[in-house]
Amino acid sequence: MITMDDIVREGDPILRKVLDEVNMPPTEEDKAELRCMLQFLKNSQDPEIAGKCNLRAGVGLSANQIGLNKRMFAVYIADEDGEKAYTVFNPKLVSHSISMIYLPQGEGCLSVDRKVDGFVPRYERIKVKAYDLDGNEVLIKLKGYPAIVFQHEMDHLNGIMFYDHINKDNPFALPANTDIRSVYE
Numbered sequence: 729m730i731t732m733d734d735i736v737r738e739g740d741p742i743l744r745k746v747l748d749e750v751n752m753p754p755t756e757e758d759k760a761e762l763r764c765m766l767q768f769l770k771n772s773q774d775p776e777i778a779g780k781c782n783l784r785a786g787v788g789l790s791a792n793q794i795g796l797n798k799r800m801f802a803v804y805i806a807d808e809d810g811e812k813a814y815t816v817f818n819p820k821l822v823s824h825s826i827s828m829i830y831l832p833q834g835e836g837c838l839s840v841d842r843k844v845d846g847f848v849p850r851y852e853r854i855k856v857k858a859y860d861l862d863g864n865e866v867l868i869k870l871k872g873y874p875a876i877v878f879q880h881e882m883d884h885l886n887g888i889m890f891y892d893h894i895n896k897d898n899p900f901a902l903p904a905n906t907d908i909r910s911v912y913e
């Protein structure tokens with residue numbers, strides 16, 4: 729079972745690596761690891777398990793955050809209209825909206841044990857081509873909060889941290905000449 733002890737923290741070089749593609753079809757090992765990552769997110773959102781194991785309520789986890797050099801991540805979002813779980817290999821952003829969004833409270837990261845203030849501009853809508861747990865190619869269309877989570881995780885696969893997107897001069901400045909609005913998760 730993955731716990732916070734297994735989560736790599738900032739400073740570890742693997743968080744700044746461009747990770748390697750996973751050969752398709754995925755091996756049993758690849759699939760087991762990705763399933764474990766999704767289970768961690770579910771556990772972290774279960775008050776009982778999260779309380780017992782001191783887990784931060786996570787909505788997304790990328791492979792390098794548990795020390796694996798593989799282009800894969802899991803996302804688990806449980807909201808009013810049910811739960812959305814994604815386990816993806818080799819995701820590729822195929823298109824995105826011009827309009828952008830950001831979380832008014834900013835972003836955090838399971839690998840960052842400090843608050844980093846500032847707005848993180850993200851595309852409002854994205855289309856992602858990836859491979860699912862069975863190695864089938866899937867096209868995933870997202871908008872709003874789920875799109876933010878996916879972009880946060882895809883950044884991790886390329887060694888990008890959320891705070892790389894925060895304006896250095898004014899963390900709460902929004903990109904000029906951009907259609908951008910705040911969204912709540």
Ligand SMILES: COc1ccccc1NC(=O)N[C@H](C(=O)N(CC(=O)NO)CC1CCCC1)C(C)(C)C
Nearest residue numbers: 784785786787788789835836837838876877880913
């Ligand atoms: C059940 O949990 C929630 C319910 C409603 C709103 C928010 C959350 N949880 C989170 O946003 N959780 C964040 C998260 O998992 N991540 C993922 C991460 O660090 N991946 O590498 C950071 C988020 C910031 C924006 C998108 C992902 C942390 C860094 C605060 C743990």
Ligand SMILES: [Zn+2]
Nearest residue numbers: 836837838839
């Ligand atoms: Zn993160």
